[in-house]
Amino acid sequence: MSLDTPPRPARPQPDPPRPRNLLDRPLVARALRSRWYPGLFQWIAVAVFALVVWQLLAGPQTAHDNFGTALVWVLWWPLIPIVFVAVGRFWCAVCPFGKLSDVVQRLVGAQRPVPRFLKRYGIWLIDAQFILITWSDHIWGIVESPWGTGVLLLLLITAVVGSGAFFQRRTFCRYLCFLGGMSGNYAQVGALELRANTDICRTCTARAVCFNGGDKAPACPLFEFPRAMESSANCNLCANCVKNCPNDAIRITPRAPSRELWSVRDPKIEASFLAMAIMGIVLIQNLTMLRVWQDVLGWIDRTTGITSYPVVFTLAFVVAVGAPVTALWAASAVAARRNAESVAANFARFGYALIPLDVAGHIAHNLFHLLAEGGSVVHTAVAAFGGPRSGGSAALLGAGAIQVLQYAVLALGIAGSAYAVHRIARARWGAGPAARGTATAFLTVVVVFAAANLALFALPMAMRM
Incomplete structure (x- = not known):
């Protein structure tokens, strides 16, 4: 092609396919x-x-x-x-x-x-x-x-x-x-989302019946206006808005888990605090179910002379809950030097990125109760309705199989949090040094608490029931 040949016009790119609306399925x-x-x-x-x-x-x-x-x-x-x-x-x-x-x-x-x-x-x-x-x-x-x-x-x-x-x-x-x-x-990590088609909502004359309620269903119980909703945090899928909307503007669509965390427009510091507190709670719950916990109690007794379990546990609990909060705050302080945002703003924004690891640790912990003690539901049900109390094992799976599932869940959570850190930093600061420095600070937190969870789940747990 000669230099004076005009370039061919670019082919129009097709719009990305929209997720399938489950409400298009008649049964749903x-x-x-x-x-x-x-x-x-x-x-x-x-x-x-x-x-x-x-x-x-x-x-x-x-x-x-x-x-x-x-x-x-x-x-x-x-x-x-x-x-x-x-x-x-x-x-x-x-x-x-x-x-x-x-x-x-x-x-x-x-x-x-x-x-x-x-x-x-x-x-x-x-x-x-x-x-x-x-x-x-x-x-x-x-x-x-x-x-x-x-x-x-x-x-x-x-x-x-x-x-x-x-x-x-x-x-x-x-x-x-x-x-x-x-x-x-x-x-916000969930695989379903309910949203309204805002193009249709702009022409709606129904006076926000989706929010205020109508003849077909009551008002939204959790005070959410579908037209303005950008988060699933306060949507309980009660379908009141689906029933009330006269224009079929509501969509319920599957999505990639954790996707919402990448684009939170108004991050709340209290939501990030809760995520980190729950992470600490799961850590202390895991620790107290391990045999090593008795060794810790013995060491504290020998070292300090404190034998009161409430006192010892309260101190351990404060440390466990405070550690993730402190770690996120420290990472936020480091990131603030690189991205020119306040420490509080970084804490609020990137606390959401830790939610996948948070929920993964919670699920992995609970899998032990469900799979190691799940048989007790059947045994106690039989006894409650007049049958004999079984003396058999309550375990549904062996310890090795449970541990494999726990590690699989944790792997998904670690990957989800690491990717969320990357996406949040990139969306906010592009691909420059501010984004890289910020991501590094918070990825360090992900690595630290991923390692803590992996180490605790490697040890044998004791049943509480």
């Missing part, structure tokens, strides 16, 4: 628009919850023999983070606490607006609850005590009833529920 659309969804699941959850409370308070007071304890701590608690990753906050749509709040509101609800204090500081209250409940478990043995677990549930019921009686929608679930705070973090 009919199910979510049905008046039975999510109510049918809610009433099933209520029935199971009533059975659990009855067993906890009136059944055997040995955790090993109590069906309610097995359902809560061996089955439900290990499965719940997996549910959050697979389908976001779906559990929050069917949670019996949410249903109880709805019933209380219909009967005696004052429908007051959410206080500003809760809107501003609710997530910090959630952070404090999560830390306090975990600490209390080790001090007073909530998991090992059916009565203790029952009392915890009754306290939560009291808070739900009080919130439903005074405030609008599911104020407790959005601003006060410790599980809701964790699920909001983990849902």
